[in-house]
Amino acid sequence: MSSLKLISPVDGSVYAERPVMALEAAEAAVARSRKAQKDWARRPLEERIALVRAGVARLNEMQDEVVPELAWMMGRPVRYGGEFGGVNERTHYMAEIAARALAPVEIETSAQFERRIVREAHGVVFVIAPWNYPYMTAINTVAPALIAGNTVVLKHATQTLLVGERMVRAFHEAGVPEDVFINLFLDHQGTEKLISAGSFNFVNFTGSVGGGKAIERAAAGTFTGLGLELGGKDPGYVMEDADLDWAVDVLMDGAMFNAGQCCCGIERLYVARPLYDAFVEKAAAWVASGLKLGNPLDPDTTIGPMANVRFAAEVRAQTSEALAQGARGLIDPALFPADDGGAYLMPQVLVDVTHDMRVMRDESFGPVVGIMPVDSDEEALRLMNDCQFGLTASLWTNDVERAARLGAEIETGTVFMNRADYLDPALCWTGCKATGRGGSLSEIGFHNLTRPKSYHLRKTSA
Incomplete structure (x- = not known):
């Protein structure tokens, strides 16, 4: 048997x-x-x-x-x-x-x-x-x-x-x-x-x-x-009028919590160019100083192993391919010595990424996120929709009308404004495309x- x-x-x-x-x-x-x-x-x-x-x-x-x-x-x-x-x-x-x-x-x-x-x-x-x-x-x-x-x-x-x-x-x-x-x-x-x-x-x-x-x-x-x-490959779009610190805190938590193994976790970010450098700096610092990789039974651990070695292997493959294609990893591996090449996988923030890279197209379902600058709502919208999946999208702005206008054009099941990675039981949990x-x-x-x-x-x- x-x-x-x-x-x-x-x-x-x-x-x-x-x-x-x-x-x-x-x-x-x-x-x-x-x-x-x-x-x-x-x-x-x-x-x-x-x-x-x-x-x-x-x-x-x-x-x-x-x-x-x-x-x-x-x-x-x-x-x-x-x-x-x-x-x-x-x-x-x-x-x-x-x-x-x-x-x-x-x-x-x-x-x-x-x-x-x-x-x-x-x-x-x-x-x-x-x-x-x-x-x-x-x-x-x-x-x-x-x-x-x-x-x-x-x-x-x-x-x-x-x-x-x-x-x-x-x-x-x-x-x-x-x-x-x-x-x-x-x-x-x-x-x-x-x-x-x-x-x-x-x-x-x-x-x-x-x-x-x-x-x-x-x-x-x-x-x-x-x-x-x-599957999902949920995007976040940070506009020039966003609350920067709040956006960094919520989006990076949405990307890294549960070792990135969240259905509606944030996997790709598009940031208005005026905020891009500051956002990237704060995002890298959030990961480098705020996460501890280790045994999940240790109460000090904030990020445990991925659920299976093969899941971690896919994230490593996507990340390695992106680095070989010109992306830069902002997180120093020396900060996460518990990464064992197996299920224990260090978090990573990637910049200089493009949609030619699998890490920005395929579902990662792990603690890695790519960040790209954008120069307009139209560019952000095109990139958010350049994906086979459609579960949630997270918009960061103080302009409700702008968010609603963009939300109407995003191919997704749920549109968030100034929050991410949350399931509201009063709203239908649904998706589109793949x-x-x-x-x-x-x-x-x-x-x-x-x-x-x-x-x-x-x-x-x-």
Whole structure:
């Protein structure tokens, strides 16, 4: 029997291992989930909300176990805690708006007719969650899907193998029925077979473009609904009237936090020429003096190893190629002796970069950012849109109208002004181009996890 092995980036050891579930056993588990769905959907909305809240509360009680576990699994420093702030915020908001988002649209109630549109649960929702923010990305779909009356099957990335197991345990201990929320240990082949067999009514995937394409191929002809959040190469544009210090602080944190492994992390920066030299100087100083690379279990560490050696290798390759093509690295390697050529990767700020370099085009997903000067909004807009991805864009100015005007022309899912790298649960989390399709959270998230059903009821005369 094959197994899934979680290799810890902390020391390269096997931190956890689970056997791959046999296809027949997985099919049986999904069948039980489907059988449980109707009864779950019949429960009052308030009861489903209370149970989801209780599941998240139980997860919060596991903080002492979860935080070091995350460090061992994917390298996030323990000083930042777990992901409970985001998990709690998103769950709370979706619970608060559920009644409104799922309310019927009443068209007519008269002596002759009742006409309305209701939101009905899809059925079984399959959540394929990534490793970089394994709890928050999962809860984006798990919480509203359960609240809306779906049952949920969760499959986590091997790099965060234990997260699905822990989430399901927390929800079961809080009273959510076992077959309503289940966790499966699957390999790619098993996952694709279940999808291609039409086992699910909706699949939500967060991960690579290649993974998204594989899921689309597997789902072809099944008419299964898909939500796909794939790659990103999010830009920031600092205009000449920006608050320089605030822009440097937020943008560099957005580029470097979690070792740059953020879906909406900042990967490329365009700075108005009058501010360019000062911005670059402050950005390099922010990284050189503010970050400490090291063991994520050390509370003094601010940047831990990347989640996997191969992820770090891709960032190193992009950076080396850029340097060979004429870019300059502003961060002295001597400042980060913990860089071991493996998972522990020093942060880098690159200047003299161009869009001929992969580091300014391909997703890096690591602690490197390129900075270019621009001479106009038009130039910045052209460069921001010169990308296959479109998740978020960050604009820095005191002119709201200017930001809105530029935002209308940027090919992206979210436009930020004077902030970056944040997911607002009241707004739809969505993207365009190779970033994928669909949207989570907000009222629209509930709509994507349900289907409209119309009632046209004609009353017979007495």
